[in-house]
Amino acid sequence: MNHIAQARLRCEEERQIKVFDTTLRDGQQCPGAGMDFEQNIQYARLASMLKVDILEAGFPSASSTDFRIVQTIAEEMIHMEHTPIIAALCQLREEQVIKTIESLRPAIPQGKARLHTYVPVDPELMPASLGSNAENKSAIVNDVFRLVSMAAAAGMEVQFSPEGYSRMRENFDFTTELIRAAVAGGATIINCPDTIGGACTLEGEEYFVAKMRKHAEIIEREFPDKAITWSVHCHNDLGLAVPNTINGVFDGPARQIEGCINGIGERAGNASLEQCIMIIRQFGERHIEGATDAQPFYTGIAAERIQAISDFVNQYMLPRQPHWPVSGDNAARHSSGGHTNAILKNPMAYQPFDPRDIGKRITMLFGPLSGGNHAKSIIEDYGFECKDNEKAAIAQYIKDKFSDRRKGVTDEELMGAYFEYRQPITVERIDYGKNANRATVRLHGRFFERQGEIQEEHLGKDSALAAMKRAIEEKFGFIEILSHQSRSEGAGINANSRSKIAIVAANGKQYEGEGVDQDIEVSAMRALIDAVNKAYIDQHFSLDRNVNQEMIVANAHAAPVCRAS
Numbered sequence: 001m002n003h004i005a006q007a008r009l010r011c012e013e014e015r016q017i018k019v020f021d022t023t024l025r026d027g028q029q030c031p032g033a034g035m036d037f038e039q040n041i042q043y044a045r046l047a048s049m050l051k052v053d054i055l056e057a058g059f060p061s062a063s064s065t066d067f068r069i070v071q072t073i074a075e076e077m078i079h080m081e082h083t084p085i086i087a088a089l090c091q092l093r094e095e096q097v098i099k100t101i102e103s104l105r106p107a108i109p110q111g112k113a114r115l116h117t118y119v120p121v122d123p124e125l126m127p128a129s130l131g132s133n134a135e136n137k138s139a140i141v142n143d144v145f146r147l148v149s150m151a152a153a154a155g156m157e158v159q160f161s162p163e164g165y166s167r168m169r170e171n172f173d174f175t176t177e178l179i180r181a182a183v184a185g186g187a188t189i190i191n192c193p194d195t196i197g198g199a200c201t202l203e204g205e206e207y208f209v210a211k212m213r214k215h216a217e218i219i220e221r222e223f224p225d226k227a228i229t230w231s232v233h234c235h236n237d238l239g240l241a242v243p244n245t246i247n248g249v250f251d252g253p254a255r256q257i258e259g260c261i262n263g264i265g266e267r268a269g270n271a272s273l274e275q276c277i278m279i280i281r282q283f284g285e286r287h288i289e290g291a292t293d294a295q296p297f298y299t300g301i302a303a304e305r306i307q308a309i310s311d312f313v314n315q316y317m318l319p320r321q322p323h324w325p326v327s328g329d330n331a332a333r334h335s336s337g338g339h340t341n342a343i344l345k346n347p348m349a350y351q352p353f354d355p356r357d358i359g360k361r362i363t364m365l366f367g368p369l370s371g372g373n374h375a376k377s378i379i380e381d382y383g384f385e386c387k388d389n390e391k392a393a394i395a396q397y398i399k400d401k402f403s404d405r406r407k408g409v410t411d412e413e414l415m416g417a418y419f420e421y422r423q424p425i426t427v428e429r430i431d432y433g434k435n436a437n438r439a440t441v442r443l444h445g446r447f448f449e450r451q452g453e454i455q456e457e458h459l460g461k462d463s464a465l466a467a468m469k470r471a472i473e474e475k476f477g478f479i480e481i482l483s484h485q486s487r488s489e490g491a492g493i494n495a496n497s498r499s500k501i502a503i504v505a506a507n508g509k510q511y512e513g514e515g516v517d518q519d520i521e522v523s524a525m526r527a528l529i530d531a532v533n534k535a536y537i538d539q540h541f542s543l544d545r546n547v548n549q550e551m552i553v554a555n556a557h558a559a560p561v562c563r564a565s
Contacts, residue, residue, distance in 0.1 A: 014295075015295040015296060016299065017249055017255055017297055018257070020056065021052040021260070021273060024044070024069075025057065026265045027261070028058075028317070030266055030269065032318060035316050039316050040069045040073070041076065043309075044076065044077060045080070047084065047309065051305075053256075055084040055086055056258075057073040057086050058088060060104075070100075070103040085112050085114050087116050090116070091118070092117050092119045092144065097147050101156060109155075111155075111157070113155070114159055115156040115157070116159040117158070119144060119162065119178065120163040121162040121164055121165060122165075123167075123168075137174055141178055144160065144178050144185065149186055152185060158182070158186055158189070159188075160178075160191070162193075163193060164195045164196065165192040165195070166193070166196070166198065167196060167198065168211070183228060188228060188229060189228070189229045189256065192208060194208055195233075198238060200238065200244075201247065208244075209251055213253060230256070231255075231256035231258055232244070232249070232271075233258035233259070234271045235268065235269070235271075236268040236270060241259070241272070245259065249280065259276060262310055277303065278306075278358070285297075303358050306360075310326075310327035326358065332351065332355035363411070365410075366408055366409050366414050367409070368399065371395060374395070379394070383543045384541050384543060398414055422537045422540075424446075424533065425447055425448070426445045428445040429443075430526070432467075439458045440467065441525070442454070443456075456471035463521060468528055468529070469528065477505070479506075481501060481528070482504055482510065483500075484499070484502075484524060485501075489516070496523070498514065499514070501527040501528050501530075503535065509538070513529065515528075515529070515530055
């Protein structure tokens with residue numbers, strides 16, 4: 001490789017932003033977010049597929065379970081297609097450093113083990129955390145050098161964090177001494193955290209990113225032969241974790257960002273990794289001032305995996321707000337009529353990025369402001385017909401059915417209303433009578449093109465169900481009843497009868513219907529009508545006559561369930 005190619009490679013490496021995922025460590029320090037052993041391992045697998053650069057697996061000294069989690073992840077990750085560096089946190093204590101090295105030992109031969117240690121520099125935090133030892137700053141500096149050297153000698157990559165960095169105040173020189181000692185001892189990553197989540201650009205020269213620039217200049221000048229990665233770890237107490245993290249990259253020396261999926265973590269949480277990743281993706285082409293040949297910032301993240309890992313955290317750690325940016329349920333869901341029309345033509349019309357890029361699909365919640373195009377889109381997405389000349393009427397039917405649902409209806413509820421709109425038989429009441437060998441059935445409602453009261457008679461010893469079948473066949477064509485089952489629901493004279501009937505239509509396909517009534521004969525007739533309605537819709541309105549029968553069956557009786565975005 002010639003010197004030009006080497007220079008280009010170094011430039012590209014300097015512009016890659018490494019992603020440090022601490023969901024398993026800082027994320028689980030959030031009350032209610034803890035997972036069991038196997039769920040920790042499952043998350044690590046998802047993080048590997050996401051291609052995070054560093055996965056902080058836990059705090060091995062906290063308990064035997066935490067130790068086993070870190071060790072198991074270190075053992076398993078070295079066999080994954082993408083192996084992140086496995087990090088573990090420890091206090092600046094010799095026994096904890098030894099225990100952390102032991103937990104990460106499986107990853108050391110592959111160069112994939114990182115020990116992360118810290119000591120407070122915030123004047124308010126130091127005495128609260130260190131007690132009387134906070135007064136002996138020279139001893140703290142010596143401990144940093146000694147214990148970092150111990151970890152580096154064991155084959156560990158070492159990351160050092162001056163805890164409370166953003167609020168160091170008069171301790172700038174002391175913090176410089178700590179960072180200097182860490183680098184001299186072999187640390188190659190210096191993390192500058194906004195531990196209390198109170199940093200803001202309005203602080204001016206006291207802003208922690210400005211101090212990071214100063215420290216980076218000092219260390220580069222004093223250790224010109226050492227390649228140091230600067231990192232940011234921001235908490236969200238003022239809702240500024242993401243912008244503070246991004247500022248650390250674009251306005252500071254940070255080439256590593258730390259955070260948690262869905263922004264979980266202690267107190268108000270950490271910087272949301274998925275938000276930071278997408279912001280860097282969106283604005284990474286911003287160039288360093290005065291540099292005309294600078295490469296864009298980028299991450300090595302497999303963005304298409306973001307939704308899956310976000311959904312995992314939502315399910316097993318802490319619930320995600322529907323309006324959560326990037327991966328929330330509503331982030332790619334639209335209900336306004338104007339919005340949905342535009343989105344149907346161009347997915348980027350009302351989205352900053354294509355949701356499909358993160359493994360998410362655009363959905364449109366049908367509501368009071370939705371129009372015919374919206375209904376048509378959902379219906380056709382399910383594989384059924386909705387012509388332009390009828391979409392307005394169908395949309396209005398759905399709105400009328402759910403007139404009190406101001407927050408919108410699920411796709412499944414919409415499809416249930418669509419099937420009602422399409423069904424050829426709508427029965428309000430069924431009356432029947434039997435006299436000798438004659439059965440009479442009277443339907444009140446709509447029966448194909450007829451409306452009102454429809455009467456049918458059947459001669460023979462069969463039940464009223466046979467009269468219903470005969471009337472249906474005159475309009476629909478031949479059907480064969482394959483099975484008929486009825487059972488009582490409840491006890492006593494007010495118990496309902498639930499009937500199920502399976503039929504086969506002339507196209508050879510089977511359909512099942514269900515009906516409930518206090519009268520067993522009426523419940524059977526309702527079940528037959530239900531089966532025929534499904535057969536009719538499938539045969540006349542399915543865009544793919546071979547696959548949508550199950551869709552009709554599922555939606556006709558299923559309780560409303562939100563379809564995953």
